[in-house]
Amino acid sequence: MLSQIIAPESIKAAKLILRDATKAVITVHVSPDGDAVGSSLGMRLFLSLLDIDAAVVFPNACPEFLKWMPGFEDVYIYDKQQAEVQELMSQADVLFAMDYNAASRIGALGEFFLASSAKKILLDHHPYPEDFCEVTMSHSELSSTAELLFRFITQMGYYPELSADIATCIYTGMMTDTGSFTYNSNSPEIYFIISQLLSKGIDKDFIYRRVNNTYTEARMRLQGLMLQTMKTYPSKHATLMLLTKQQQQTFHMQKGDSEGFVNMPLAMNGMKMSCLMKEGEDGQIKISLRSIGNIPVNEISSKYFNGGGHKNAAGGEFIGTLEECILKYEEALMEYKPLLTSKTA
Numbered sequence: 625m626l627s628q629i630i631a632p633e634s635i636k637a638a639k640l641i642l643r644d645a646t647k648a649v650i651t652v653h654v655s656p657d658g659d660a661v662g663s664s665l666g667m668r669l670f671l672s673l674l675d676i677d678a679a680v681v682f683p684n685a686c687p688e689f690l691k692w693m694p695g696f697e698d699v700y701i702y703d704k705q706q707a708e709v710q711e712l713m714s715q716a717d718v719l720f721a722m723d724y725n726a727a728s729r730i731g732a733l734g735e736f737f738l739a740s741s742a743k744k745i746l747l748d749h750h751p752y753p754e755d756f757c758e759v760t761m762s763h764s765e766l767s768s769t770a771e772l773l774f775r776f777i778t779q780m781g782y783y784p785e786l787s788a789d790i791a792t793c794i795y796t797g798m799m800t801d802t803g804s805f806t807y808n809s810n811s812p813e814i815y816f817i818i819s820q821l822l823s824k825g826i827d828k829d830f831i832y833r834r835v836n837n838t839y840t841e842a843r844m845r846l847q848g849l850m851l852q853t854m855k856t857y858p859s860k861h862a863t864l865m866l867l868t869k870q871q872q873q874t875f876h877m878q879k880g881d882s883e884g885f886v887n888m889p890l891a892m893n894g895m896k897m898s899c900l901m902k903e904g905e906d907g908q909i910k911i912s913l914r915s916i917g918n919i920p921v922n923e924i925s926s927k928y929f930n931g932g933g934h935k936n937a938a939g940g941e942f943i944g945t946l947e948e949c950i951l952k953y954e955e956a957l958m959e960y961k962p963l964l965t966s967k968t969a
Contacts, residue, residue: 639780662797681712
């Protein structure tokens with residue numbers, strides 16, 4: 625039996641909004657990941673059951689390994705289709721915020737989201753949601769927004785109508801946001817949900833292969849370089865990998881090619897935290913952090929890299945040189961060394 629986590633008043637409010645809606649736009653955060661893509665495509669398919677004409681809008685492109693998902697061919701990309709997206713939003717009765725907790729996280733699209741007179745519904749699992757939607761369903765204790773979508777559909781009373789395509793989207797979001805169920809995935813209810821999705825006819829092995837086994841030779845060689853040049857901090861049980869602009873050019877990196885790199889060092893015995901710094905344009909460096917146990921990388925990311933996320937998976941950014949960014953990371957390691965070296969962490 626699945627816990628009824630979403631507040632009944634939120635379900636009731638969502639039902640009232642959707643009862644009268646005919647057009648919807650579903651938005652996700654910049655650089656959509658598997659959870660954003662899966663939950664948004666799943667929501668669109670669900671809304672079609674309610675005879676609501678829904679469009680999914682990404683602020684920018686997602687990785688290639690997610691473009692096989694059901695309904696992806698109909699996605700709008702805002703940085704390439706601005707006029708079409710603005711027209712869709714102007715006609716919408718309801719807007720959805722999926723997998724983000726603040727309008728700033730959808731980039732330039734946020735201005736039009738906030739200005740719209742449409743009703744707004746948020747489904748997300750990141751902590752500290754801002755108050756910008758009429759209905760806010762935010763549950764940071766859940767594995768993913770895709771899991772929250774399954775619960776939403778179930779509490780709305782539509783589980784019997786849930787299709788294999790919707791289930792595929794939900795499973796993909798759950799799988800990718802937990803590192804194939806290796807972190808943020810200790811709740812027994814996650815596996816009950818998986819059993820329910822399997823009963824709808826999903827092929828979880830196929831999904832895993834489409835997400836994880838589609839890399840190019842160049843990406844595989846880049847992965848080897850990342851491991852070869854990785855820096856370790858044995859006394860702090862931490863690691864650091866650097867991905868420079870030159871390396872990205874040399875290995876012809878595509879969007880999403882560095883996905884999963886930051887997880888690899890945690891396979892080493894004794895390692896508790898890993899960091900990947902990816903050099904971008906104009907001095908911007910993207911930070912990815914992963915940890916195990918009680919190491920709060922969301923706290924570290926917020927404090928040192930203007931970011932956030934979840935306890936064991938977070939991200940942020942830094943403006944400056946790689947050398948300066950490394951010093952900032954090492955400063956964080958010093959502050960958190962007592963926790964990193966604790967036997968109970």
